Amino acid sequence: MIFTDVMVIGGGPAGMNAALTAAESGAQVLLVDKFQKLGGQLVKQTHKFFGWADRGAGTRGFNLAKQLAAQVNAHPNIKTLLGYEVIGGYPDQTYLAASWEDHVKISAKKAVICTGAAERMILFENNDLPGVMGAGAVQTLMNEYGVLPGESFLIVGSGNVGVILAYQLLQAGAHVDAVIDVLPKLGGAYWVHAAKVQRLGVPLLLRRTVLGVYGTEHVEEAVTAEVGENMEPVAGTEMHHKVDVVALAVGLMPLTDLFQMLQVRTEYIPELGGFVPWHDELGHTTNPNVYVAGDAGGIEEATTASLGGSIAGLVAAKELGFPVDENRIQEYLRALSSFRESSLSKKVLEGIERMRGDSNA
């Protein structure tokens, strides 16, 4: 049994920041991640980050991951447990973490859960044919393992994940046939991300969906069609794309299994990506020993995940009795609200309002 004050589950931007602020406050921290390397989704990002220049903006994602991991590894109060996935949580604040070889029991007074999100999939003919994969899977293979999983790609979904993937594929020397979206306009990507991909010659095809993929042993062709007002494919508008990978960037959903196991109330909030643990601005859930930060609490982005992690780490330490400067918490909260003043945060704010409102009903 490993005993710790605070266990942080997930080593992405939210989790690393939560571990750091809790440890800086004096708590003993155990940071658990199922991968062998810290960084979460940051390690896959080659673009320079948006946000405040004095909070890491302008720095490429994989470098932000390295910087944070170096701080985590240098902190005497933080122990890391990598290659272990927390698969069980029990009412007496014990947890079970398993690797491929063994398992360990953990007793943690507080748990900050930063498990992030999983990719959504969509239905079309033969979508189980090899070559159909999540955009994140393509990024993992390409950017973490140095394996380009195909030569020619069709990307489904024009949110930031889809257009960033298109750009990274061009950087890796692959051909990107097109980015398609079923919506009549760009599906949520920053305009600048979409513009930099289109000026390199990648077409953005709107109001278009995948009908199916075809090939004997793997994808050799994808067929797409325009959709009408009712979102049904329009006959005669089919396009045949000679691609060997169809990458799905059709959205993310928070990973909430652990919250449900820990009796945290979850709410279905479409604006936040699906089921999310009810939580307040400090990361409290309905279980007093369980906190949340990052995409696990609602799909947003890395800067807000980092700020949320910093807040939850401080709050968990404070509630264990460690001395915490209240001004630091307030400062992170102010940063979070000034970041969310952008119209781009409108949907997330509506989701948060709906989630908190539901709790009063």
Next chain:
Amino acid sequence: MLNVDGVPTLDDVMRNFPSEERLIKGFVAVHECYQDIPCNPCVESCPVHAISMEKLTTPPVIDFNKCTGCGNCVASCPGLAIFLLSLKNGSAQVTIPYEMMDVPEKGEKVDGLDRYGRKVCEADVARVVKLPSLDKTSRTTLVTLEIPRELLPVVRSFRRR
């Protein structure tokens, strides 16, 4: 169109374009950042404080008269949405941030592309530099193209032959 595909029209671009008088003096930065992204590295990267921002979530404003055309903001912009333009010595030039592996060489002939990647001219690579950005460990390549004068507001990309 911006609110359809994220790409600015020529009208959008010309609404905030340096005067010919300024362009003749040499390089000046222009941005194509039209959304209220919470982001400010351009402001921080400018050594002469020519870029300002009301708050984090408003698009930047570039003072064309203060701007010296150094290119630091071009190298620092996370959206690759800042370019340098010049009409000095009768030569129309555009500087483009370039993050692909196949960096062209000075003197090379390339295809000049518009904002949709369509070929609109032939262009000569006039200069290739690597500038430090706010990310201390990674520099950004800036490629300067000499292009036909009338295409100064149009060419924002290129393709090697």
